[in-house]
Amino acid sequence: MEKTFQPADIETRWYQEWESKGYFAPQGGDEAYSIMIPPPNVTGSLHMGHGFQEAIMDALIRYHRMAGYNTLWQVGTDHAGIATQMVVERQLEAKGISRHDLGREEFIKKVWEWKEESGGTITRQLRRLGSSLDWSRERFTMDEGLSNAVQEVFIRLYKEGLIYRGKRLVNWDPVLHTAISDLEVISEEEQGHLWHFDYPLVGGEGHLTVATTRPETMLGDSAVAVHPEDERYAHLIGRMVELPLTGREIPIIADDYVDKEFGTGCVKITPAHDFNDYEMGKRHGLPLLNILDDNAAIGSDAPEAYFGMDRFEAREKIVADLDALGLLNKIDDHTLKVPRGDRSGVVIEPYLTDQWYVDARELAKPAIAAVENGDIQFVPKQWENTYFAWMRDIQDWCISRQLWWGHRIPAWYDDDGHIYVGESEKAVRAEHKLADTISLSQDNDVLDTWFSSALWTFSTLGWPEETEDLKIFHPSSVLVTGFDIIFFWVARMIMMTLHFRKEVPFDTVYVHGLVRDAEGQKMSKSKGNVLDPIDLIDGIELEPLVSKRTAGMMQPKLAAKIEKATRKQFPDGIAAYGTDALRFTYFSLASTGRDVQFDIGRIEGYKNFCNKIWNAARYVMMNCDGEDCGQDESLPFDRSLADRWIVSRLQEIESDVARCVASYRFDLASQALYEFIWNEYCDWYLELSKPVLWDDNASPEAKRGTRRTLIRVLETWLRLLHPLMPFITEEIWQTVAPLAGKSGPTIMLQPYPVADDSAVDSAANADIEWLKGVIVGVRNIRGEMNIPPGKELTVLMKNGGEEDQRRLTQNAPFLRKLAKLDEVTWLDTTEEAPVAATALVGDLEILVPMAGLIDTEAELARLAKETEKLEKDLKRLQGKLGNSSFIDKAPAEVVEKERDKMQAQEQALQKLKEQEQRIRNI
């Protein structure tokens, strides 16, 4: 074995081996366990947040696969309608071509080409992360099978009246030229103005002043509203005002939506360009005047003077024109929430168009019930509230998008605007007995990507066919996801799956935190603060990292900011840590919190952990390879105290890990393993094995017993650790397993260790604690007295009981070796002890004679420190036990425990004081 662990050498090798041998496919078994991957965008790439999520899923999958479940991890990607179309359009733009130049068919061909070209990025990343996905079943939302499922669902929902088409105000993206759903609109506070305009009353005698943040919409005003109880305006309700610049007259209406306190208490109403106004317009039967076109420029229904102007240009002109007319009352600075498209970043316009909707209210009912009655459980449970809050106030879901890339809506129109929904034009004609003379044209729009993602758990398994896979693997066991897509995806999956399968899509939703950058920001492509997990695995120099992170940034200002942050955060680039270290870091951070702040210091530590594991195995192999490790079960062997202890601890760790995984606490699981491997197996057990293995006088039985334990415990914890660190465990296991009497082509299909409670040995645990106590006591004296570690000491023991004596006799060789002693002598109570430095283990006094070794002053100082600590603690205990209400009210065993503690402390203090006296008397 190499002296240090070199991850790069082994990772790709093992992954190829596993994949080519088909180990990732379901292996059979009575009980199924399945996870459907949240499909990443096919043309995107994974960042640290994805890496985190994949690591968790892989751990769950590997764990259950080893535990004997029939395990499926379904892999696939989605087509990300808007994002993908944008990327391809931008590429064409660079060549001066628009998608309209190409035409729909040619354009879609280009998108497919791009998908083929870029789709490999994600799958490559997934492989490097060690994800044990069943690649033979890879799916894509635009595949034929999944497209059929989408069509089937659309047609059925339409026929059931749960999908409808309607002219509504939608969130319109004037750059992407499509409607988007509420969830795709991000509203953030921005600095703007509040313009106050005077609208003259028809018939003279004054005006009303209205305020607006979007002056250009005044061209489409249908009314001015005031509060019905507003005395200032009550007498004007029903009268008309002149709408400047348009030559129109509009009524003054009363509606209690108006806030009397805000502005002047008069609101201009633009039903075609504002969601609230739209509702009010409906209540009052106001006309809808659309003054914009698809680009959000002023449309042909507006006054000619503004026709064709961009909305912001028009805004300026309208303000200027009103000013010229003396109707601009004032302009105030104003902070307002500006809605922007999450993809394009441009200001979204409420815009009147024909769109398709899903009646979400109806579908939500059973979806709410499924979580209420526990058919689906969220972990952590608090997320159920988020889910309920949204579901109980759900809005109809706008599912049509004015894009070319996506599932085209299976609806046809005749010249009279009748709608026919079906799987093809032919089918529609047949169903409705339409004559060939009637011309039909298909709806130009496609469906929201989330519409197809909502079917993911069952469409990937072959639905609408009743496949064997559906029967076995659906519902899936758990959905692993971030809380940011509970609404987008989780809720919609639950609704669709319940409706079409009459069963839940998954039993559990495990909601993990979101990975943040050093400033606590969520990682996202558009912010440019993403980190590629592969860069932590392989490492990357600063310059390539900077150019990678700033590549493709639209705004130079943002690019400069990212560059600066990158240079500050990673002045020397990023070192290569390997996949196992990265994964272990993820697990250690996977607690119940919402935020995961990735810390480079931690991955560094876990890289060292990998090296520790590697070297522990190296030590074991050096001592076991070619030796008798007890593979032959008929040969006798003796087990040392340490052997019994480490086997006992192993059982406890096994049940800890099982408990942690069952509750999705990978942070606790990883910590338990870390502590066991490093602090118990390496620090103590390996050290305790040396006195046996290196002792020429030790019996063959003892050596056999220790080697047997050494190798078997190692082999077991490798399996225990494998779901978290797949590569290093596999590499080591291959050489270790045969010596432990195990065989098999791979660790990943070996049984997962299960605790054997009968092997828990509390006597051994107690004896080892004693041994550790004595060793640490001596080391402590050595450390504080500056006695060189190599200097062998003579130690005397005093005042102990029979148990101490037994432990000493049985473990003297271990004690001598680990505490570097040349002699240990038991003093009878009658014997006079020499002046010595002292440590206490219970009643037992450990004496290190001072002659020539120990500086009196230093020892006194050490004792004083100890004494002070004890006195402080004792005071606290005395206070507690002196309090009669504590004695009366606290449970008896708690009181008893405190009493024992106090007694022990008192005795210890007593001994320290005697010791101090003795030293002073020299």
Place this chain on the structure above:
RNA sequence: AGGACUAUAGCUCAGUUGGUUAGAGCGCUACCUUGACAUGGUAGAGGUCCCCAGUUCGAAUCUGGGUAGUCCUACCA
């Protein structure tokens, strides 16, 4: 505006139903190339558990209020 979450060592985080001397890693200090590992070993230093009040024999933990931060939902033209 409503709601949720977070606040523990210099940094990143644990702390299970209230009962510890409040823990881990990194970082820091001192010593050590002892035959697995200097990516290491040994021994240390370091905390007003955000603040205030309450419940309790006992609060990092429960309740109320406040402060700071993050997020979600809905929004006033």
